[in-house]
Amino acid sequence: xxxxxxxxxxxxxxxxxxxxxxxxxxxxxxxxxxxxxxxxxxxxxxxxxxxxxxxxxxxxxxxxxxxxxxxxxxxxxxxxxxxxxxxxxxxxxxxxxxxxxxxxxxxxxxxxxxxxxxxxxxxxxxxxxxxxxxxxxxxxxxxxxxxxx
Amino acid sequence: xxxxxxxxxxxxxxxxxxxxxxxxxxxxxxxxxxxxxxxxxxxxxxxxxxxxxxxxxxxxxxxxxxxxxxxxxxxxxxxxxxxxxxxxxxxxxxxxxxxxxxxxxxxxxxxxxxxxxxxxxxxxxxxxxxxxxxxxxxxxxxxxxxxxx
DNA sequence: GAATAATTGGATGTCAATGTCCAATTTGGC
DNA sequence: GCCAAATTGGACATTGACATCCAATTATTC
Numbered sequence: 001x002x003x004x005x006x007x008x009x010x011x012x013x014x015x016x017x018x019x020x021x022x023x024x025x026x027x028x029x030x031x032x033x034x035x036x037x038x039x040x041x042x043x044x045x046x047x048x049x050x051x052x053x054x055x056x057x058x059x060x061x062x063x064x065x066x067x068x069x070x071x072x073x074x075x076x077x078x079x080x081x082x083x084x085x086x087x088x089x090x091x092x093x094x095x096x097x098x099x100x101x102x103x104x105x106x107x108x109x110x111x112x113x114x115x116x117x118x119x120x121x122x123x124x125x126x127x128x129x130x131x132x133x134x135x136x137x138x139x140x141x142x143x144x145x146x147x148x149x
Numbered sequence: 150x151x152x153x154x155x156x157x158x159x160x161x162x163x164x165x166x167x168x169x170x171x172x173x174x175x176x177x178x179x180x181x182x183x184x185x186x187x188x189x190x191x192x193x194x195x196x197x198x199x200x201x202x203x204x205x206x207x208x209x210x211x212x213x214x215x216x217x218x219x220x221x222x223x224x225x226x227x228x229x230x231x232x233x234x235x236x237x238x239x240x241x242x243x244x245x246x247x248x249x250x251x252x253x254x255x256x257x258x259x260x261x262x263x264x265x266x267x268x269x270x271x272x273x274x275x276x277x278x279x280x281x282x283x284x285x286x287x288x289x290x291x292x293x294x295x296x297x298x
Numbered sequence: 299g300a301a302t303a304a305t306t307g308g309a310t311g312t313c314a315a316t317g318t319c320c321a322a323t324t325t326g327g328c
Numbered sequence: 329g330c331c332a333a334a335t336t337g338g339a340c341a342t343t344g345a346c347a348t349c350c351a352a353t354t355a356t357t358c
Contacts, residue, residue, distance in 0.1 A: 001150060001233060001261055004316065007240065014253055025334070034241050038318050045336070058325025059333045074256065084150060091156065092183050103279040104163055107223065111267050112150055115260045122256055130252040153346065174304070187348050194306070207355025208303040299358100306353070316343075323336070328329100 002082070008035045008043050009081045010074065016053065016065050017072070017124040023056060023064035043081060050080035069128065075119035084116050151231070157184045157192050158230045159223065165202065165214050166221070166273040172205060172213035192230060199229035218277065224268035233265050 011033035016024060026044060030037035044063055047053045052072070053063050065072060078084060087109040089099055101109060160182035165173060175193060179186035193212055196202045201221070202212050214221060227233060236258040238248055250258060 001264070002257065007257075010253060010257075011241075027334090036317065039316065041335075042317085042337095048335095055335060056325085057323075057333085057335045059331095060326060061324085061334050063335090092160075103276045104159060107267070107271055107276065108151060108156075108159075111264045114263050114267070115150070118256070118260050118263070127252045127256065176304090185347065188346065190305075191307095191347085197305095204305060205355080206303085206305045206353075207357095209356060210304050210354090212305090301356105301358085303356075304354080306351105308351090309349085311348075312346085314343105314345085316341100318341075319339085321336105321338090323334100325334080326332090328331085 002078075005043055005046075006078055006082045008033070008040060009047060009077050011035060012040060012044060012063075013047070013052065013065070013072070013077050013124060014127065016063060017069040017128050020065050020069055023062035025062045029063065046081050047077070052077055052080045065124075069125035070123055072124045073120055074122045074124070074127070075116060077124075078119055084112060084119075086112055086116070151227075154192055154195075155227055155231045157182070157189060158196060158226050160184060161189060161193060161212075162196070162201065162214070162221070162226050162273060163276060165212065166218040166277050169214045169218055172211035174211045178212065195230050196226070201226055201229045214273075218274035219272055221273045222269055223271045223273070223276070224265060226273075227268055233261055233268075235261055235265070 012029050012035065015029050015032050026041050027037060029035070029044075030040045033040070035043075044053060044055070048055050048063075051066055054066050055061070055063050075084075087101060087105050090101065091105060161178050161184065164178050164181050175190050176186060178184070178193075179189045182189070184192075193202060193204070197204050197212075200215055203215050204210070204212050224233075236250060236254050239250065240254060
């Protein structure tokens with residue numbers, strides 16, 4: 001239901017939330033999140049273009065969050081890489097329906113709305129702070145906050 | 150968020166609910182749902198394999214629902230063509246997590262669960278019976294219940 | 299049993315998502 | 329200025345979703 005790219009983006013941002021406000025190398029993120037590094041770099045480029053993360057080239061550079069984990073929601077991350085598109089008008093394109101969704105499409109849209117809302121209400125800080133036996137991400141971000149920048 | 154195939158399958162089943170328990174030709178369904186007929190036939194084949202619809206070859210044949218609209222849920226249709234896959238264990242494959250989802254994946258799974266539940270609770274009969282200004286599907290199934298079978 | 303109505307299944311085509319690789323570029327440290 | 333660290337961007341490969349077309353098959357009707 002959610003694309004692979006969304007999954008990868010969330011893992012990456014999750015890692016960055018741990019090391020926030022420090023930065024991490026693409027390689028570090030790839031290792032801790034088990035995402036293919038070459039593809040991860042593309043995903044991170046997308047996140048950078050959307051303003052979710054920022055990148056710093058050169059020695060000591062890397063990727064870091066633009067906002068704090070408290071301010072960043074799951075929805076922002078998801079929408080940055082693979083937006084949740086709501087059904088705004090009749091998918092069959094009939095003018096008679098227009099903005100009035102039929103019962104079928106209203107239900108589909110309601111389902112998307114509930115997902116959107118749940119994601120909008122969850123910050124990265126909540127995700128990583130929640131008490132649990134399973135910390136997000138397999139490998140805990142190698143507690144080296146890479147305290148540059 | 151939902152595939153094109155799911156959208157097509159739901160439209161087709163919606164049409165069939167109107168003409169239920171009668172049957173409709175693939176061509177009739179395609180016309181009323183504005184789904185490319187060649188692709189629709191593949192989608193219907195899938196629905197037939199999953200037991201949601203049954204097909205009858207030859208003159209006077211066509212496609213009809215196996216269950217009544219009252220018994221058939223949206224979830225059954227969706228799962229027949231593009232199943233909602235719940236997150237059963239850590240997508241990163243770490244044994245330490247196992248069945249314990251981390252906060253991130255638990256939230257993703259919860260979102261899917263809410264969609265699944267909403268779909269499980271909605272029958273086709275509800276969809277087509279609901280009072281509305283926009284009847285499901287653009288073209289009302291040409292009130293000719295094709296009363297064969 | 300011939301003609302017609304319909305679905306079925308296979309072959310094929312296109313495109314976006316996913317994934318890989320590498321040369322070019324930027325940057326900090328010596 | 330030079331080297332090493334790191335991202336960037338382009339080219340390319342692979343796969344599955346979406347879509348089309350048609351010959352083969354099945355079934356009804358006369």
